[in-house]
Amino acid sequence: MTTRFHPSSFFRSCTTAFCTLVMSVVVAGCADAPPATDTEAVAEYNRANDPLEPWNRGVYDVNAAIDKAVIKPAAERYRDYVPEFVRDRFRDFLNNLRSPVIFVNDVLQGDPKKAVDTLTRFTFNTGFGAGGLFDVASGLVPRHENDLGETLGVWGVGEGPYLVLPLLGPSNPRDAFGVGVEAYADPFDRYASNMGYGYVTYIRGAMSGLQRRTENLDTLDEIERTSIDPYSTIRSLYRQYRQSLIDGKPTSDKPHPGLSGSYPDNAELSQETN
Amino acid sequence: MLTRRLILVVAIAFGLVASSVLPAHADVDGQQAKDMVSKLAKQAVEVMTGKGVPDSERVERFRSLFISSVDLPGISRFVLARHWKIASPDQQQDFVKLFEDMLVYTWANRFKDASDKIAVQVNGVKPDGDQGVVVDSVIVRDGQEPVPVLWRLRQTDGALRIQDLLIEGTSMIVTYREEYASVINQNGGNINSLLDVLRKKTVSMAQQQSAGKTN
Numbered sequence: 242m243t244t245r246f247h248p249s250s251f252f253r254s255c256t257t258a259f260c261t262l263v264m265s266v267v268v269a270g271c272a273d274a275p276p277a278t279d280t281e282a283v284a285e286y287n288r289a290n291d292p293l294e295p296w297n298r299g300v301y302d303v304n305a306a307i308d309k310a311v312i313k314p315a316a317e318r319y320r321d322y323v324p325e326f327v328r329d330r331f332r333d334f335l336n337n338l339r340s341p342v343i344f345v346n347d348v349l350q351g352d353p354k355k356a357v358d359t360l361t362r363f364t365f366n367t368g369f370g371a372g373g374l375f376d377v378a379s380g381l382v383p384r385h386e387n388d389l390g391e392t393l394g395v396w397g398v399g400e401g402p403y404l405v406l407p408l409l410g411p412s413n414p415r416d417a418f419g420v421g422v423e424a425y426a427d428p429f430d431r432y433a434s435n436m437g438y439g440y441v442t443y444i445r446g447a448m449s450g451l452q453r454r455t456e457n458l459d460t461l462d463e464i465e466r467t468s469i470d471p472y473s474t475i476r477s478l479y480r481q482y483r484q485s486l487i488d489g490k491p492t493s494d495k496p497h498p499g500l501s502g503s504y505p506d507n508a509e510l511s512q513e514t515n
Numbered sequence: 516m517l518t519r520r521l522i523l524v525v526a527i528a529f530g531l532v533a534s535s536v537l538p539a540h541a542d543v544d545g546q547q548a549k550d551m552v553s554k555l556a557k558q559a560v561e562v563m564t565g566k567g568v569p570d571s572e573r574v575e576r577f578r579s580l581f582i583s584s585v586d587l588p589g590i591s592r593f594v595l596a597r598h599w600k601i602a603s604p605d606q607q608q609d610f611v612k613l614f615e616d617m618l619v620y621t622w623a624n625r626f627k628d629a630s631d632k633i634a635v636q637v638n639g640v641k642p643d644g645d646q647g648v649v650v651d652s653v654i655v656r657d658g659q660e661p662v663p664v665l666w667r668l669r670q671t672d673g674a675l676r677i678q679d680l681l682i683e684g685t686s687m688i689v690t691y692r693e694e695y696a697s698v699i700n701q702n703g704g705n706i707n708s709l710l711d712v713l714r715k716k717t718v719s720m721a722q723q724q725s726a727g728k729t730n
Binding site for chain 2: 281282284285288289463466467468469470472473474476477478481482484485486488489
């Protein structure tokens with residue numbers, strides 16, 4: 242008998258892998274917090290904000306293996322073999338589909354200027370950009386991202402402990418909740434599902450993932466080249482970046498984008514560097 | 516009597532407001548800081564992409580430029596944080612040397628890839644405490660989204676030196692601090708294990724550099 246791909250056995254082995262993962266988390270448990278008497282060690286532990294580190298590192302390793310075997314090679318081929326013009330059309334189209342979600346978040350954050358920007362871009366690109374294939378509005382109104390995790394952050398919801406999600410990567414309970422709600426509430430996905438084209442949702446998700454990975458090829462290669470522990474580098478970058486997005490909002494009271502949140506102020510910096 | 520006091524109050528208030536609004540600080544000249552950033556970025560690209568220089572010398576030229584403009588001792592202490600205080604003088608010295616290599620190979624390569632299509636646009640400068648300023652800039656490259664970069668500079672040993680770079684809201688020194696603390700803690704709090712890993716990594720980065728590979 243020739244070896245063929247058997248879906249049932251494939252899923253069975255996936256289930257086994259998942260159960261092993263869950264059990265390893267149960268066994269590994271949480272990261273050991275340092276004794277409360279060692280205040281500097283406690284401060285370091287709190288700065289990392291990663292009480293679930295053993296579990297997170299497990300998910301990270303699985304993600305990294307999948308990335309190396311499938312996702313990264315796919316992204317490289319997409320970049321190398323698909324003409325830039327075609328990639329740009331996919332990018333613009335997928336970006337345009339996100340507009341309603343971005344618009345709602347602009348509104349929820351009390352930012353009418355950004356909301357009008359998003360609405361203008363969506364109208365223009367859908368109407369004059371061949372249904373969003375061409376981002377004709379970018380010369381007039383620059384694009385911005387927004388999501389529910391940011392909105393919750395602007396409203397004062399804390400990030401919670403760092404979380405690495407299967408396939409999706411770095412996150413936290415607040416941002417993961419945002420991703421979940423957006424996936425459920427997205428008007429295009431809802432429409433497709435209601436019309437019986439639920440698979441369209443998956444194609445869109447896969448394309449967005451491919452798009453995102455392709456954009457990050459150089460960044461992640463650079464982390465691989467220069468970091469001695471990519472896991473903690475990515476954790477730190479993700480948390481700082483998300484915080485800076487929230488601090489940078491006009492409705493936030495933080496003074497200078499990028500110089501707030503957990504960033505040491507000048508006094509602390511002088512003290513620690515002298 | 517009342518009027519005179521009022522004038523005094525107004526004068527003081529105005530004085531306070533004026534001193535907090537004026538961007539140039541007594542200790543650090545804002546224009547000088549801006550010029551330093553533009554000049555430095557230009558020099559770094561020149562050193563790494565200029566023609567007629569062997570690759571090994573490029574990196575050494577970059578290193579001297581780097582050492583003179585970055586507050587390496589200060590950054591090293593910040594990055595090791597609590598482990599700096601526990602480390603022996605030898606370990607501290609080893610770390611500073613290895614960290615210098617790490618930063619030089621990291622950045623030399625970035626400027627090498629950049630070619631002369633890269634431009635650093637300096638937008639503004641803000642005071643940052645007594646001895647420091649933050650220079651606001653954007654890195655512009657062909658066909659790519661501009662990247663906002665903040666340069667945190669501070670007066671150390673009579674010269675203005677780079678203390679940190681904030682790229683898209685992420686601080687270089689905070690990221691290193693977390694990465695290295697994590698490596699030390701993964702190895703039972705042993706600083707030597709961090710030094711070993713750094714030694715291996717910098718050696719392989721140096722080899723890649725001289726082999727002319729970009730990745």
